[in-house]
Amino acid sequence: MATSNMKILCSTLSRLRVDYIPIRQNAFYKPPKYRPPHWFVPKERVMSEDFLTQENRDFIEEIIQDKRNSQIALESPLAHADQQTIEWNPFTRRVGLIARKIGNYPLWSKEGKKYQTTLLQVVDNHVIKYVPPEQFNPMKTTKVQWKEKKTLGCLLVGSETVDPSTVTKEYSGIFNSVGMLPKRHLFRFMVSPHAALPTGTPLFATHFRVGDHIDVRAKTMDRGFQGVMKRWGFSGMPASHGVTKTHRRPGNIGGGGEKARVWPGTKMPGHMGNRWRTLRGVKILRINTKYNILWTLGVAIPGETGAVCYLYDTILPLKKLKTAPPFPTHPASDDLPLEYYDESIHPFEGETILFDEV
Amino acid sequence: MALAIRKSTFSVLATARCIVPREFRSLSSLPETNEDVAQDVAKRSTGRRIRFQNPALEYRHVYPEFLPDPNPKWRNTLREKMERADMLKRRSQIDIPEFYVGSILAVVISDPHAQGKTNRFVGICIERKGCGLRAEFTLRNVVDHQGVEIRYDLYDPTIQSIQIIRLEKRLDDKLFYLRDALPEYSTFSFDMDPEILPEGTPVPVNPVQVKLKPKPWLERWERQELKGVANIEEHLKENDRVRRELRKTPWEKYDLMKQYRKTIPAEDQNEIWGEVHNQLNQLKLSRKKMFKKRPVTTPKTQLA
DSSP states (O other): HHHHHHHHHHHHHOOOOOOOOOOOTTTTOOOOOOOTTTOOOOOBOOOOOOOOOOOHHHHHHHHHHHHHHHHHHOOGGTTSSSSTSOOOTTTTOOOOEEEEEEEEEEBBBBBBEEEEEEEEEOOEEEEEEOOOOOTEEEOOOOEEEEEEEEOOOOEEEEEOOGGGGOOHHHHHHHHHHOOOOEEEEEEEEEOOOGGGGTOOOOOOGGSTTTEEEEEEEOOOOEEEEEEHHHHHHHOOOOOOOTTTTTOOOOOOOOOOOOOOEEEEEEEEEEESSOEEEEEEEEEEEEEEEETTTEESSOOSSSOTOOOOOOHHHHHHHTTSOSSOOOEEEEEESSSSSSEETTTOOOEEESSOOOOOOO | OHHHHHHTTTHHHHHHHHHOOGGGGGGOOOOOOHHHHHHHHHHHHHOOHHHOHHHHHHHHOOOGSOOOOOOGOOOOOOHHHHHHHHHHHHHHHHHOOOOOOTTTEEEEOOOOGGGEEEEEEEEEEEEOSSSSSGOOOEEEETTTEEEEEEEEEOOOOEEEEEEEEOOOOOOOOOOOOGGTTTGGGGGGOOOOOOOOOOOTOOOOOOOOBBBBBBBBOOOOGGGGGOOSSSSSSGGOOOOHHHHHHHHGGGGGGGOHHHHHHHOHHHHHHHHHHHHHHHHHHHHHHHHHHHHHHHHOOOOOOOOO
């Protein structure tokens, strides 16, 4: 009896396997809230001295040059796609552009009026990747999510090709996986699924037309810690008449009684600038197709000269696109005119403006 | 202005030597003095070769607006290039002559509100400023005992013509003191005949010194070290003289970095002038052809 029992025990013990290891879990555990998109990887590399010989250096340089040349020679994937099948409608969202602000100068209208303009250069923009709406799963934020967003895909656009040896391996990998060279700026545009573009499509300034209105998103000039006079435009206090030590101070910041505290949102000194701001409804007055420059009306585009800004079709209801723009984008072509002018703008090579006597 | 230009002649260096301490001479980016201008002019008239070698020497005075603003925050090579191309396009439509502060000009513009839709104004150029397409100049005249100043954009397409009535320079870079001077110094009749200098003559400097009206003035002219004002001491009180002494900044002419920051380096200038040289030359030649048949009159040095 005892031996048979022993046998059973031995056989069960021998059959025992360690397959399932339960992990003790906190019932209140939640995954971390901040889940950055996969293209948010460190970009800057710590440059180190590699002690390469001159020959090796030349070799690397040669390879980079070869890659660059092959990318320049790359044909736009749009050349073969038939564009008649897809059509633009007013609810479509097209891709935007990444541009650089390069300065301001005046243009004159045909009535002889002077307009200050800002020049935006579209440098070397390429579509990197498209993430369809089903796969695009952005991080949860406390902000109200637009329902529309779930129907939109995500299009990654890069601008300004850089030397691959100057960025990290991870960052370079994003581009390498789709056969592109790394770009200095990588940005996400939410687009309608039928406005998606294949990888490697170059984007030009002709994506927009003259006379259209765009929204420009950029970082404002960093002004550092500023007082209320500069930050909020308070008028300060008199310079004399017995005023001491309160010439640029805000004065009273709250009342007494029930509200005897500083109310949230009170305008106070603090850091000014270096924020993302969108200027909406900026008119395009002129386009240069050779250097891909847009002349936009006004000087209010955020950021200093050389700042990077993102251009979208405007969402302002009265300035929205009314006719079909180049859709999904303007294809590369060599036979474009060098300059497009808005009909209100006087080209510099035009005749002197004369007014007819009525 | 900068080293490469200065190096070209020994005589210019010699003037620099007396101002600049020896150790800083290699960095030299001196301001323009009247002597320099005179020497440049002398050089221009001596021979063709020098002019050909360094067009920057000539062009930076004749076309100052082609040089960009030296503030590095606003510089951008591509924008400057586009701007210069636009300026040349405009210059191909209208003849913008060489003129200086102190020259007398007649400007005709299209004006929708004027009778006949054009407006002609004659006056002395009291200021010239701005870079690129922002370049502007101000004309001053006294019409019916009322001082009138009009600011024109040099590249405004409504300007129909800019005519030089008298090409000359004054002793100062800005002539704002004409506002406080006696009106006869800024009164010019609208039917003045243009005086055309014989070819190759250097631009004459008018050494006239104006007389100011008594105070109150618009600015403190006594602090600005003006050369073109005759009677400034008459109107000063003791306190004004004391304050003028206190406000003097005699060290600024030794501040080489300040001068350097205010100017475009010679290397950049060579690039810019190299780009626009051909087209400017062509415009110049076409202008010469047009004006060859005009009569030649000698310049008069007279009071305003």
